[in-house]
Amino acid sequence: MPRLTQSALAALIDHTLLKPEATRAEIERLCAEADHFKFATVCVQPYRVAVAADLLKSSSVKVCTVIGFPLGANRAEIKALEAVRACTDGALELDMVINIGAAKDGNWSVIQTEVESIVRAAQERLVKVILETSLLSREEIIRTCQIARDAGAIYVKTSTGFSSGGGATVEAVKLMRETVGEDMGVKASGGVRDLNTLLQMVDAGANRIGTSSGVGIMESGSGTGAY
Numbered sequence: 001m002p003r004l005t006q007s008a009l010a011a012l013i014d015h016t017l018l019k020p021e022a023t024r025a026e027i028e029r030l031c032a033e034a035d036h037f038k039f040a041t042v043c044v045q046p047y048r049v050a051v052a053a054d055l056l057k058s059s060s061v062k063v064c065t066v067i068g069f070p071l072g073a074n075r076a077e078i079k080a081l082e083a084v085r086a087c088t089d090g091a092l093e094l095d096m097v098i099n100i101g102a103a104k105d106g107n108w109s110v111i112q113t114e115v116e117s118i119v120r121a122a123q124e125r126l127v128k129v130i131l132e133t134s135l136l137s138r139e140e141i142i143r144t145c146q147i148a149r150d151a152g153a154i155y156v157k158t159s160t161g162f163s164s165g166g167g168a169t170v171e172a173v174k175l176m177r178e179t180v181g182e183d184m185g186v187k188a189s190g191g192v193r194d195l196n197t198l199l200q201m202v203d204a205g206a207n208r209i210g211t212s213s214g215v216g217i218m219e220s221g222s223g224t225g226a227y
Helices: 006-010 024-037 046-055 076-089 100-105 108-122 138-150 170-180 195-204 214-221
Strands: 013-017 041-044 062-067 093-097 126-130 155-157 185-189 208-211
Touching (some): 006 214, 041 046, 041 093, 046 062, 076 108, 108 126, 108 138, 138 155, 138 170, 170 195, 195 208, 195 214
Parallel strands (some): 013 041, 013 208, 062 093, 093 126, 126 155, 185 208
């Protein structure tokens, strides 16, 4: 099991609040927590990007948002427009959901087209490709990771956290890391609610963690020798 410094642990975390009923006050608290702990990003819905970017304009914490969330079923051109607006509003990282139905059909050109279109729209901002691994076979995970890598994405990501099929698993993270190698990021998201689970994901190959439990994870590790 890996050991991390407190700052290294915080730098792994995308401090996430994507529930549809989230209020501005909750976004303000999220940003304050992220700035306090120096998390990698806050991850918020597109509507909340501008306010988060303003709140964090003097912070090292970046703003991340989601594209085609949570189902991934929008057309590529719609996802690209979402990406453009998110960047205009201040997002520096974009987590896009693939067209899962197209992947299940084996229609890989759809996946390639949409990842390429969002990478272009992002204009060198960091793009993460959400696979929703619980809904894909081993072969579909491998193929999607290969397409994401070849299309210029920077990370592949396990899950939205909204699928009834489940979230991140150690097995999926290991497979994704084996597929993309060491030069691409792997983000584990969905169900990572405690320090032990986070460390298992890191040990499996994740180098970014999406979680709404970042504060609890940091506080649980303090003084325990975990970092």
